[in-house]
Amino acid sequence: MGAIERVLITKEELNKQVKEMASRISKDYEGKELVIIGVLKGGFIFLADLAREITIPVDLDFMSVSSYGNSSKSSGVVKIIKDVDTNIDGKHVLIVEDIVDTGLTLNHLVELLKTRGPLSVKICAALDKPSRRKVDVQVDYKGIEIPDEFVVGYGLDYCGKYRNIPEVCILKKDVYLK
Ligand code: PRP
Ligand code: MN
Ligand code: MG
Known part of the structure; x- marks a missing residue:
């Protein structure tokens, strides 16, 4: 795609990361009631990959939230577009996200x-993009650390596009600066 500067994380690296995390999660929550909550839209591809590598029974649900809208900067206001409909009272919850940026x-x-x-x-x-953190969040299963570049693919978008690229890619600057 013409908007892409270069690939930052390959399919193979992502796959390896997913397998390691899924194996840890399967061990840590063995025998426990776990509800996995995928955060839409960005989290959908990672969750689909992760869920299929998890070997224990889990409930899956989704929330749809947005703080970036069509901008490349976080608005700081988190809008809940869709909530979960699963009752999480008395259960363990694992939130699955594509990226932690400002937090x-x-x-x-x-x-x-x-x-x-x-x-x-x-x-x-x-x-994980730690260089941009504004609030401290404890990320229990932390994936690949990335530099402060605008990335798309593997669920991440710019103006709603490029989520379907299978790798994590750096977007060309002129795409979001113009
Ligand atoms: C993006 C991304 C994370 C969040 C991370 O979502 O998918 O959910 O921003 O940024 P933060 O740590 O600075 O809050 P976005 O608001 O773009 O919605 P989307 O998932 O529908 O693209
Ligand atoms: Mn998101
Ligand atoms: Mg987004």
Whole structure:
């Protein structure tokens, strides 16, 4: 695709990361009631990969939230577009995200879900961009650390596009600066 500067993380690297995380999750939650909450839209591809490598029974649900809209900068306001319909009272919750950037989205979600009586709330994110963090969030299953570049693919978008690229790619600057 013409908008792509270069591939940052290959399919193979992503696959390896997914397998390692799924194996840890399967061990850690063995014998426990786990509800996995995928955060749409960005989290959908990672969750689909991760869920299929998890070897214990889990409930899956989704929330749809947005803080970036069509911009390349976080608005800081996390809008809940769709909530889960699973009762998480007395259950363990694992939130699955594509990326932790400023941390605002996950911070908000953790606080919200904690008010609903879960036994625990943990986070699993495919990518981590620590250089941009604004709030401290504990990411229990932390994926691949990336530099402060605007990335797309593997669920991540720019203006709704490029989520379907199978690798994590750096977007050309002139695409989002113009
Ligand atoms: C992106 C990304 C994470 C969040 C991370 O979602 O998918 O959910 O931003 O950024 P933060 O740590 O700075 O909050 P976005 O708001 O773009 O919605 P989308 O998943 O529908 O693309
Ligand atoms: Mn998102
Ligand atoms: Mg987005």
